[in-house]
Amino acid sequence: MIAIEKFMANATSNTYIRTVLTVLMIFYGSLAAGSLPSFLVELFKNQIFRIFIIALTAYIISKDIQIGVIVATIFMLSIVGLNRMETKELFNQLQHLVYIENFKAEQEKH
Numbered sequence: 001m002i003a004i005e006k007f008m009a010n011a012t013s014n015t016y017i018r019t020v021l022t023v024l025m026i027f028y029g030s031l032a033a034g035s036l037p038s039f040l041v042e043l044f045k046n047q048i049f050r051i052f053i054i055a056l057t058a059y060i061i062s063k064d065i066q067i068g069v070i071v072a073t074i075f076m077l078s079i080v081g082l083n084r085m086e087t088k089e090l091f092n093q094l095q096h097l098v099y100i101e102n103f104k105a106e107q108e109k110h
Protein backbone atom coordinates (compact mmCIF):
# COMPACT_ATOMS: atom_id res chain seq x y z
CA MET A 1 0.00 0.00 0.00
CA ILE A 2 2.91 2.33 0.69
CA ALA A 3 4.23 1.79 -2.83
CA ILE A 4 0.84 2.76 -4.27
CA GLU A 5 0.75 5.89 -2.10
CA LYS A 6 4.24 6.90 -3.28
CA PHE A 7 3.31 6.30 -6.91
CA MET A 8 0.08 8.28 -6.58
CA ALA A 9 1.86 11.13 -4.79
CA ASN A 10 4.43 11.32 -7.61
CA ALA A 11 1.81 10.93 -10.33
CA THR A 12 -0.49 13.63 -8.98
CA SER A 13 2.23 16.14 -8.09
CA ASN A 14 4.04 16.03 -11.45
CA THR A 15 1.89 17.69 -14.11
CA TYR A 16 3.65 15.89 -16.97
CA ILE A 17 3.07 12.44 -15.50
CA ARG A 18 -0.51 13.40 -14.66
CA THR A 19 -1.14 14.58 -18.22
CA VAL A 20 0.38 11.43 -19.74
CA LEU A 21 -1.66 9.20 -17.40
CA THR A 22 -4.84 11.09 -18.24
CA VAL A 23 -4.23 10.81 -21.98
CA LEU A 24 -3.42 7.09 -21.69
CA MET A 25 -6.56 6.45 -19.66
CA ILE A 26 -8.73 8.36 -22.13
CA PHE A 27 -7.10 6.47 -25.01
CA TYR A 28 -7.73 3.13 -23.29
CA GLY A 29 -11.30 4.17 -22.52
CA SER A 30 -11.97 4.84 -26.17
CA LEU A 31 -10.51 1.45 -27.08
CA ALA A 32 -12.53 -0.31 -24.38
CA ALA A 33 -15.70 1.00 -25.97
CA GLY A 34 -14.97 -1.37 -28.86
CA SER A 35 -14.04 -4.89 -27.86
CA LEU A 36 -11.86 -6.04 -25.00
CA PRO A 37 -8.79 -8.23 -25.51
CA SER A 38 -9.15 -11.77 -24.19
CA PHE A 39 -6.75 -11.29 -21.26
CA LEU A 40 -8.81 -8.30 -20.06
CA VAL A 41 -12.03 -10.27 -20.46
CA GLU A 42 -10.64 -12.94 -18.15
CA LEU A 43 -9.48 -10.31 -15.64
CA PHE A 44 -12.83 -8.54 -15.58
CA LYS A 45 -14.66 -11.84 -15.05
CA ASN A 46 -12.66 -12.29 -11.83
CA GLN A 47 -14.60 -10.87 -8.85
CA ILE A 48 -11.42 -10.25 -6.84
CA PHE A 49 -10.02 -8.14 -9.68
CA ARG A 50 -13.26 -6.14 -9.85
CA ILE A 51 -13.18 -5.48 -6.10
CA PHE A 52 -9.51 -4.46 -6.36
CA ILE A 53 -10.28 -2.01 -9.18
CA ILE A 54 -13.20 -0.52 -7.23
CA ALA A 55 -11.01 -0.11 -4.12
CA LEU A 56 -8.22 1.39 -6.22
CA THR A 57 -10.70 3.77 -7.84
CA ALA A 58 -11.97 4.88 -4.43
CA TYR A 59 -8.40 5.49 -3.30
CA ILE A 60 -7.57 7.42 -6.47
CA ILE A 61 -10.71 9.56 -6.08
CA SER A 62 -9.64 10.44 -2.53
CA LYS A 63 -6.30 11.70 -3.92
CA ASP A 64 -7.32 13.20 -7.28
CA ILE A 65 -10.95 13.49 -8.30
CA GLN A 66 -10.25 14.11 -12.00
CA ILE A 67 -8.18 10.97 -12.52
CA GLY A 68 -10.52 9.00 -10.26
CA VAL A 69 -13.55 9.87 -12.38
CA ILE A 70 -11.65 8.88 -15.53
CA VAL A 71 -10.66 5.53 -13.97
CA ALA A 72 -14.25 4.92 -12.83
CA THR A 73 -15.56 5.73 -16.31
CA ILE A 74 -13.06 3.38 -17.94
CA PHE A 75 -13.99 0.64 -15.47
CA MET A 76 -17.68 1.04 -16.26
CA LEU A 77 -17.02 1.09 -20.02
CA SER A 78 -15.02 -2.11 -19.65
CA ILE A 79 -17.82 -3.81 -17.70
CA VAL A 80 -20.40 -2.69 -20.28
CA GLY A 81 -18.16 -3.94 -23.11
CA LEU A 82 -17.73 -7.29 -21.37
CA ASN A 83 -21.48 -7.67 -20.88
CA ARG A 84 -22.09 -6.73 -24.51
CA MET A 85 -19.57 -9.34 -25.68
CA GLU A 86 -21.11 -12.05 -23.49
CA THR A 87 -24.62 -11.20 -24.70
CA LYS A 88 -23.48 -11.29 -28.32
CA GLU A 89 -21.81 -14.70 -27.81
CA LEU A 90 -24.95 -16.14 -26.20
CA PHE A 91 -27.13 -14.74 -28.97
CA ASN A 92 -24.85 -16.28 -31.62
CA GLN A 93 -25.00 -19.65 -29.84
CA LEU A 94 -28.78 -19.44 -29.73
CA GLN A 95 -28.94 -18.62 -33.46
CA HIS A 96 -26.69 -21.59 -34.18
CA LEU A 97 -28.92 -23.93 -32.15
CA VAL A 98 -32.04 -22.66 -33.92
CA TYR A 99 -30.34 -23.21 -37.29
CA ILE A 100 -29.43 -26.80 -36.32
CA GLU A 101 -32.99 -27.50 -35.13
CA ASN A 102 -34.44 -26.11 -38.36
CA PHE A 103 -32.00 -28.19 -40.39
CA LYS A 104 -32.95 -31.36 -38.48
CA ALA A 105 -36.65 -30.62 -38.97
CA GLU A 106 -36.10 -30.21 -42.73
CA GLN A 107 -34.16 -33.49 -42.88
CA GLU A 108 -36.94 -35.35 -41.07
CA LYS A 109 -39.51 -34.08 -43.59
CA HIS A 110 -37.60 -35.63 -46.50
